[in-house]
Amino acid sequence: MTVGDSSTEARADDERGIVIHDLRHSYGSRQVLRGLDLRVGPGEIYALLGGNGAGKSTTLAALLGFIAPSAGIVRVCGIDPAADPQGARAQLAYVPESVALYEHLTARENLDYFLSLAGADRSGATVIDPALDAVALPRHAWDARTGGFSKGMRQKVAIALALARHVPVLLLDEPTSGLDPQATLEFNRLLATARTRGVAVLMVTHDLLSAVDVADRIGFLADGRIEEERQADSGSARFDLNALHARYARPQVAA
Numbered sequence: 001m002t003v004g005d006s007s008t009e010a011r012a013d014d015e016r017g018i019v020i021h022d023l024r025h026s027y028g029s030r031q032v033l034r035g036l037d038l039r040v041g042p043g044e045i046y047a048l049l050g051g052n053g054a055g056k057s058t059t060l061a062a063l064l065g066f067i068a069p070s071a072g073i074v075r076v077c078g079i080d081p082a083a084d085p086q087g088a089r090a091q092l093a094y095v096p097e098s099v100a101l102y103e104h105l106t107a108r109e110n111l112d113y114f115l116s117l118a119g120a121d122r123s124g125a126t127v128i129d130p131a132l133d134a135v136a137l138p139r140h141a142w143d144a145r146t147g148g149f150s151k152g153m154r155q156k157v158a159i160a161l162a163l164a165r166h167v168p169v170l171l172l173d174e175p176t177s178g179l180d181p182q183a184t185l186e187f188n189r190l191l192a193t194a195r196t197r198g199v200a201v202l203m204v205t206h207d208l209l210s211a212v213d214v215a216d217r218i219g220f221l222a223d224g225r226i227e228e229e230r231q232a233d234s235g236s237a238r239f240d241l242n243a244l245h246a247r248y249a250r251p252q253v254a255a
């Protein structure tokens, strides 16, 4: 992997949270990322928006060490996921659009199993129960098999796992697609909880309402880079939803 100048690299190694600098990636001859810059610090929620095929999931794949980027700097708490995928993954929790759980195990048993895989402390009363409590999974579901869980309940288990692991970075790919408004609201509250715990949250989404509700920054990915970034204003109307919607619905130039 080619890297930028050494001072940028040294700074990225020091940084907590997520650092992406001048990231480039091609699948075959198709250039998908063309100089992406993005930073998410501790206690910050970043919503990454962009049309279908813009490269959002590819960006997450680079952070997860699933792909080796053509060029650029990618760091998860100072770790390069392409060089040390296990090290990077130990610092993060990834919640895909469809959360896969062991269907025949209960919510508690799933947490116990995944925590043991992660080599994390898993004593039920002090780790698992508080995490399930924090995500407001109804108590009657704690000892129910997850095979019957709704999408919202599965996500709660996944976030509970992230909280129980005390990871500093949370990656989410379209977490609110298919959630009803109430579940979306609850989900947004959960992200806010993660923020108060100092987690750096990167959420890929098409859900502008959710982004406006919870994000500190919103970035538009187009033509392989962050074309525009907006910072939340202090105050109750933190983003101008109409302006964002007009921006998001603008026709994309084909790559």
Ligand SMILES: Nc1ncnc2c1ncn2[C@@H]1O[C@H](COP(=O)(O)OP(=O)(O)OP(=O)(O)O)[C@@H](O)[C@H]1O
Pocket (backbone or CB within 6 Å): 027, 032, 050, 051, 052, 053, 054, 055, 056, 057, 058, 059
């Ligand atoms: N493994 C792969 N091999 C070849 N091309 C790929 C691969 N993964 C993604 N692509 C292509 O790269 C581009 C970006 O894909 P990506 O999945 O990152 O987009 P996205 O922004 O997540 O889109 P969506 O909103 O539809 O989820 C698309 O053109 C896609 O077809």
Ligand SMILES: [Mg+2]
Pocket (backbone or CB within 6 Å): 056, 057, 058, 173
């Ligand atoms: Mg995607």
